[in-house]
Amino acid sequence: MLTKVCVICLCYNHEEYVEDALASVLAQTYPIELIVVDDASSDGSVEKIKGFLTKHNPVSVKTLFNERNLGNCKAFNTALELTNAEFIIDLAADDILLPNRVGEGVKSLIEKPEVAVNFTNAYYINEKGQYIKSHYPVDNQGHSKFLVQEGDLFVEILKRYFICPPTLMYRASYLKAIGGYDEALAYEDFDVMLRLSRLHPFSYTDKVLVEKRVVSNSMGTVQYKKSNKQLYSTLKICKKAFEMIQNRKEKRALLMRLLYESKQAFIHKRFLLFNAFINLGFKTILKK
Numbered sequence: 001m002l003t004k005v006c007v008i009c010l011c012y013n014h015e016e017y018v019e020d021a022l023a024s025v026l027a028q029t030y031p032i033e034l035i036v037v038d039d040a041s042s043d044g045s046v047e048k049i050k051g052f053l054t055k056h057n058p059v060s061v062k063t064l065f066n067e068r069n070l071g072n073c074k075a076f077n078t079a080l081e082l083t084n085a086e087f088i089i090d091l092a093a094d095d096i097l098l099p100n101r102v103g104e105g106v107k108s109l110i111e112k113p114e115v116a117v118n119f120t121n122a123y124y125i126n127e128k129g130q131y132i133k134s135h136y137p138v139d140n141q142g143h144s145k146f147l148v149q150e151g152d153l154f155v156e157i158l159k160r161y162f163i164c165p166p167t168l169m170y171r172a173s174y175l176k177a178i179g180g181y182d183e184a185l186a187y188e189d190f191d192v193m194l195r196l197s198r199l200h201p202f203s204y205t206d207k208v209l210v211e212k213r214v215v216s217n218s219m220g221t222v223q224y225k226k227s228n229k230q231l232y233s234t235l236k237i238c239k240k241a242f243e244m245i246q247n248r249k250e251k252r253a254l255l256m257r258l259l260y261e262s263k264q265a266f267i268h269k270r271f272l273l274f275n276a277f278i279n280l281g282f283k284t285i286l287k288k
Contacts, residue, residue, distance in 0.1 A: 006085035011093035116200035159253035
């Protein structure tokens with residue numbers, strides 16, 4: 001019996017892209033369970049989802065059409081409760097899985113049962129699906145030009161952004177053991193990677209297996225705007241990290257993160273948050 005994999009596809013106002021995302025799931029070379037969650041879209045996403053599923057009629061699919069917007073973290077956790085799959089992929093409805101993504105992830109996670117997360121390289125594409133660049137620069141064979149770290153990554157994840165979040169494939173038991181995503185946060189990836197890497201190693205597959213779409217209103221492009229709540233969530237995550245750090249190396253990593261985030265807050269005139277990051281930095285320096 002093949003290992004069970006669930007792709008949770010989260011959609012919020014992605015009517016232009018959701019069919020491509022769903023098609024990429026059905027094109028996987030490894031059998032999957034699909035859970036599609038529309039988080040109260042105000043565009044035509046629901047109609048696109050229903051039309052696609054009616055046309056293609058996948059064997060194993062569940063749908064959740066939320067009547068009110070729950071936010072990414074809670075919407076994902078709601079879907080996570082519906083599956084007993086061994087491995088999980090969180091697919092935003094504007095991103096694309098390349099055909100071998102699931103198969104390669106299963107191979108890595110089965111070979112290394114201690115690993116919580118498998119991640120890969122990715123292409124960035126624009127709103128029209130055109131290539132922009134690769135996350136890690138690649139050679140003519142499609143392999144990264146430099147060594148990508150794997151294993152114990154807590155320090156690296158804490159101090160810098162280097163893993164492309166749409167490439168993550170989780171071991172479900174480890175993800176559920178930490179309670180899934182933190183529903184008090186506006187976004188999930190930094191937090192869930194920190195909490196999992198504190199406990200378990202990560203594995204890297206040196207192949208481009210995901211396409212991440214760069215759109216004008218994506219979470220990543222608006223995170224520092226004054227009305228956006230993501231930077232408050234980053235502060236909450238850094239406060240969590242303060243409680244997690246155990247040695248000087250980890251303290252230095254947190255200080256590097258706080259320096260970066262305080263600079264961003266200052267540049268974007270988020271002065272209350274700037275002060276909060278600076279104060280947490282002083283607290284970190286004094287921590288024994």
